[in-house]
Amino acid sequence: MLVANPISFACEMIEAIPESTALYLWNSDLLIPNRFWKERIGEMSRLSDISRLNVDVSALARTMMSLAPDSDIRFADIPLDLQNYRHLQVSQVPEHPDLYFFLLRDETEVRRVEQMRKDFIANVSHELRTPLTAVRGYVETLMDPKFLTIERVREFLPVIFEHTERLHNLMLDLLSLSRLENPNTVIELTPISLLEELEDAVEATAPLARMKNLTVEIRPPAEDLRVLANSEHLERVLVNLLDNAIKYSTPNAPIIISTEIEGDCIWTHVSDQGPGIAPEELPRVFERFYRTKGALSGRVQGSGLGLAISKHIIQQLGGEIRVSSTLGQGSDFFFSLRLATKAAKTLA
Template sequence: MNTFLLVSFIIALLALGWFAWRYFRLRHGMEAFARTIRRTTQEGSPAASLPEDEAGLEELSNAVRALAESLELRSLEVDAERAKLAAVLDRMTDGVLIADSDGYVTFLNPAAERLFDAPGAIGRTVAEIVRQHQLVEAWRRSCETGEAQEESVELPAMRQFLQLVILPDQQTGSSLLLAQDLTRVRRLEKVRRDFISNVSHELRTPLASLKALTETLRDGALDDPKAAPRFLGRIETEVDALTQMTQELLDLTRIESGQVQLDLKSAAPGKLLASAADRMRAQAERTGLILTVESAMDLPEVHADAARLEQVLVNLVHNALKFTAPGGKVILSAGAKSGFVRFAVRDTGVGIPEDELERVFERFYKADRARSSGGTGLGLSIARHIVEAHGGRIWVESVEGRGSTFYFTIPVF
């Protein structure tokens, strides 16, 4: 009996010792594994550096490593999405601002910095960055009501139209502000309105004349052998004017849309000037004007569509003849300059007011004094598009009452 008890005691003691040894070994392994995880976290090492199949902790170490790899993968995906979002925000033409519940800006993209001229504005208030009371009030209304607000303002000093959309976050009290520069849209809208207005004006005058002429003929003038031809001639003139305007509109539309293919070849500037002058000489003589050509004979040839370039010169000469009084002069010239040939059409006419110089190349644009001078108002616009299609530039210099000079450049061949 005593022997049995002794053996049982020894076995129990050995079991206890084994369990104690296993406990301390397991604890030591757990502590070492924990130190490894902490070190990996602090050093930012990849999940692959975590131990795998750790002795005695195989299931736990493999599960931890699998979890770390999963978190690492998700972190990479989040970073990739964040990079995409940052790239989109950086390249947006609309400004984006995020303000916290206290009104301090926590984020703004480069477009917002440009629109509000506020580089490095993070940490400043919305009011400091926006600096426009209507926009600031819209933001405050949005914060107070918790509703989206939209406000548009014109900034005359900067010649700018801005629209601000405010989207509040009712949970955090922060707000998202989207700023859009509508300047180009407003300008295009103005061009559209002006185009419709000018087309209406240009059509109304000849159509009214045609209606009056046809009514006169119908009321008896058709039977008058002297009056009938005169009225029919005037009808033909008005129809020709409408036909010319329609053709020039079609030409302008094709040029603007790139449908006109230029036949670019080597062309002599002197021949282009002489040809345009010959075409317009009879008209100049009828109006009592002197039309001359002043050009050096050794000019380099230009890379151009000769027919289109001659059309530009004819349009410019026609414009000069229209606004120069009898006895005046119109002079065509050309000169070489920095890889280009600069053509010029100078007149001694009435000149152009300084505030109208930037608009003379717009479609249908006419100074008030030109409303009764004939023409469609499309010639200069066509000339501008043809010159720009050649890679050149066109501009005008003028002093009111002393005449104007239209210049344009064409690359040399």
């Protein structure tokens, strides 16, 4: 097929490619990026502008010259980082020795998702291995007639039950997280009393708090405010945060639940006086299965999914969840919810 203006045709072609691509005219030193290139990298018009991608332009020019029509080499792949995640691929347009095609490939997100998948499989395997190994060991012991006694049955059965309960809870958490991460999941929001939810969560965790002689103090807002939320899901977030605060708090230390209004939202804080979290660990506390060094050294029980589930729930409720912490002083987990009264006024 004969094309009246091959350059214009090539420009139309790269605009149709949903990746960062560009054309380069050697004799004119003219770089023509498509819209994806401009959006992700910025405007460029000369070969020297490629240096913004950490490319040695002189080396790039030599590479392009090696792609001559009489050469067997028609394609070059140039890594742009040490991780080998980003590449600039260069090829010469056939029958147009003055025209080059650039394709910028960024596999950072693909590699990140792949690493998350590997970490997830490794973490699930680790979480399953411990209780399964324990259950198998106790059952194998009881299967040996020499060790099958009433005393051992009474000793082993509660331990077996504890480990199977841990497996059961892990499965429930995984199913919950899977549902929350599904983009089609929608949580129905209704106006509910925040104070009632706080009181229910404190009551649910009271036995665990009593075991460590901890007091949980609610500092409620001046009035019984209603928030747009889902009672079941909100209680789960509050119980998760209180459960963590109780587990990590030192005995006899207070746990404070407080609130503050900001615009049309209310922030709820759950603060403890535990060991705190190191600054470098704070960005990861809401990741699936992530456990801080303090949790690992203290052998705190849990699936490692509670905070990840809480994060997804709060996001589904239209809010945010954050954490601030100081080593040796404690942690403050806090989240926002929309006030039902102000939301209603806005809609009106």
